Amino acid sequence: DQQVKQNSPSLSVQEGRISILNCDYTNSMFDYFLWYKKYPAEGPTFLISISSIKDKNEDGRFTVFLNKSAKHLSLHIVPSQPGDSAVYFCAARGNQFYFGTGTSLTVIP
Amino acid sequence: GAVVSQHPSWVICKSGTSVKIECRSLDFQATTMFWYRQFPKQSLMLMATSNEGSKATYEQGVEKDKFLINHASLTLSTLTVTSAHPEDSSFYICSAGPGASNQPQHFGDGTRLSIL
Numbered sequence: 001d002q003q004v005k006q007n008s009p010s011l012s013v014q015e016g017r018i019s020i021l022n023c024d025y026t027n028s029m030f031d032y033f034l035w036y037k038k039y040p041a042e043g044p045t046f047l048i049s050i051s052s053i054k055d056k057n058e059d060g061r062f063t064v065f066l067n068k069s070a071k072h073l074s075l076h077i078v079p080s081q082p083g084d085s086a087v088y089f090c091a092a093r094g095n096q097f098y099f100g101t102g103t104s105l106t107v108i109p
Numbered sequence: 110g111a112v113v114s115q116h117p118s119w120v121i122c123k124s125g126t127s128v129k130i131e132c133r134s135l136d137f138q139a140t141t142m143f144w145y146r147q148f149p150k151q152s153l154m155l156m157a158t159s160n161e162g163s164k165a166t167y168e169q170g171v172e173k174d175k176f177l178i179n180h181a182s183l184t185l186s187t188l189t190v191t192s193a194h195p196e197d198s199s200f201y202i203c204s205a206g207p208g209a210s211n212q213p214q215h216f217g218d219g220t221r222l223s224i225l
């Protein structure tokens with residue numbers, strides 16, 4: 001049973017524009033949410049996180065939004081750069097960490 | 110730089126061979142490390158939680174005699190796939206964190222295991 005879902009397997013965005021990656025979860029008890037970035041043949045790299053007591057966390061070009069009522073998490077990247085092209089995983093912490101299936105982002109120069 | 114090191118990155122071996130994968134935390138001590146398995150186009154699935162100085166906790170459906178975990182020190186956990194068969198071919202990845210609340214897990218680069 002997939003408790004964390006990323007319904008878009010891929011996303012293409014023009015360089016300089018905003019990239020929005022979405023994530024939905026089912027368990028309202030999750031208290032900590034994370035985004036990871038993964039390049040081929042490498043492990044996921046931590047990008048940004050948010051506690052369930054917040055609804056927004058910003059770090060440079062990356063902003064994570066949390067909508068607890070909708071059980072929805074999103075990552076905004078602005079402006080998008082070609083080096084942002086990677087697979088992005090969202091994760092949520094319950095009694096363990098649960099991961100989405102990833103969204104492959106391509107930023108077109 | 111990497112805070113979790115995983116080795117080897119790729120293994121190809123014959124059916125029946127046992128394969129050991131190492132996971133090291135480089136910048137911190139980790140009393141707990143996690144082992145995941147990822148099938149193509151699927152998410153990371155937790156296999157087991159490795160606990161320093163005690164037995165690992167395995168997720169339902171994971172054979173503990175098949176996937177031996179040893180966490181002998183605060184910076185090293187090993188996963189041994191015993192008598193590997195082609196169906197064990199997968200991407201195995203470990204993670205570790207400093208342990209404080211609201212601290213992220215850091216991942217190794219994973220091990221691609223191919224059993225012929």
